[in-house]
Amino acid sequence: MNKFPPSMRSFRSQIFLILAATGFFVASVLFYEPALWMKLLYAGEGLYRSIDNIFIFNLPIVTAIVGVSLLILRIIFYYASRKTDLTLIRYGIWCGFEWLVGSAFVALYLVLMAQGDTSYFIYWGRCFAALSSILLYPYLTVTLLYALDNALHADPADAQLRLKFYDNRHQLKFVCAAGDLLYIRSDENYIRLYYSENGQIKAFILRNSLKSVEPLCERAGFVRTHRCYIVNPRFIKTIKKDGHGFFFVDLGAGQTKDGEGIPVSKKYYDAVAAVL
Numbered sequence: 001m002n003k004f005p006p007s008m009r010s011f012r013s014q015i016f017l018i019l020a021a022t023g024f025f026v027a028s029v030l031f032y033e034p035a036l037w038m039k040l041l042y043a044g045e046g047l048y049r050s051i052d053n054i055f056i057f058n059l060p061i062v063t064a065i066v067g068v069s070l071l072i073l074r075i076i077f078y079y080a081s082r083k084t085d086l087t088l089i090r091y092g093i094w095c096g097f098e099w100l101v102g103s104a105f106v107a108l109y110l111v112l113m114a115q116g117d118t119s120y121f122i123y124w125g126r127c128f129a130a131l132s133s134i135l136l137y138p139y140l141t142v143t144l145l146y147a148l149d150n151a152l153h154a155d156p157a158d159a160q161l162r163l164k165f166y167d168n169r170h171q172l173k174f175v176c177a178a179g180d181l182l183y184i185r186s187d188e189n190y191i192r193l194y195y196s197e198n199g200q201i202k203a204f205i206l207r208n209s210l211k212s213v214e215p216l217c218e219r220a221g222f223v224r225t226h227r228c229y230i231v232n233p234r235f236i237k238t239i240k241k242d243g244h245g246f247f248f249v250d251l252g253a254g255q256t257k258d259g260e261g262i263p264v265s266k267k268y269y270d271a272v273a274a275v276l
Contacts, residue, residue: 004086005146006215014074017142022067024138025131029059036130040123044113058113062106066131069102088143095139096132103127161220165193167207174204178220182235182251183262186210186228223275225249225264233275239264 007013029037041058044051051057077094107123114123161178176195185192191213193204210230217230225231235251240261242248247269248261264272 004088004091005143005149006218007149008091008143008146009078009081009086009215011078013142013146014078017139018067018070018074020138020142021070021135022063025066025134026059026063028134034130034134036126037134040110040126040130043110043123044115047113047115054113058110061109065105065109066102069105070098073098073101091143095135099132099135100128103131106131163216163220165206165208165213165216168209168212173206178222178232179234181222181232183229183231184210184213184217184222221275223272224268225262225272226268227265229262231262231272233272236272236275239269239272 028034029041038055041055041062043054043058045054048054077098104124104127107120107127110127111118111120111123163176163178163181164172165174167173174193176193180195180197182194182196182201185194186209187205189207189209191206191208191210193206195202195204210228214224214230221233222230223233231249231251237250237252240248240250247264249264249272250261
């Protein structure tokens with residue numbers, strides 16, 4: 001249950017989360033009026049005669065600060081998530097880090113507005129408690145929605161599921177049934193898709209990255225075994241360990257193009273073992 005929804009790695013999902021989080025933040029402050037935020041957003045009251053309503057003045061600025069900080073951190077997350085193996089626990093830690101950074105900038109603005117009537121770190125602590133208590137709900141809701149979407153579209157038992165592969169220019173280049181695709185190997189700027197056709201193992205070369213096609217493969221029930229390999233678990237016979245302590249999956253005689261096993265790194269061993 002610690003599996004991170006693959007579709008949440010997309011850039012679209014990051015934008016959706018930012019809009020959901022900032023929208024929920026504004027709605028919560030305006031309609032629910034949490035006591036802590038009402039106190040924070042009145043920072044500077046009575047200090048600026050030209051401002052009639054300090055709350056209305058502070059709210060859009062604080063919202064902008066929250067939105068921009070989330071945008072920057074989500075862009076970092078987007079690129080970082082493409083190079084690391086994510087779990088829900090690691091993602092939760094990252095979300096907490098986003099709230100901590102966002103509240104730091106909000107606290108800086110508010111302490112300047114209040115002209116230093118309270119310590120910056122006290123403002124930071126209050127902002128973190130107030131911000132995380134609101135953002136927890138949209139973050140959790142969006143994560144559950146994507147997890148549900150991935151669960152509904154996952155059909156590892158359907159060997160006739162059609163897999164469509166696009167190149168790095170988003171042009172459709174290759175379509176095959178999930179039951180015919182054995183494994184995918186990364187080859188620098190290309191990937192090689194090994195599939196069975198009329199009893200023969202063939203390869204199709206596609207200009208794309210393994211990371212880009214991984215969400216599609218995960219929805220079909222495929223499993224990552226190595227930084228360079230994704231394998232269809234329907235063809236895995238056993239996991240073997242060689243004399244040097246390295247693990248390999250055996251797809252059976254004649255099922256790999258070079259006749260050798262497919263490596264399994266320690267990072268992915270548990271996930272591979274779980275599908276057997």
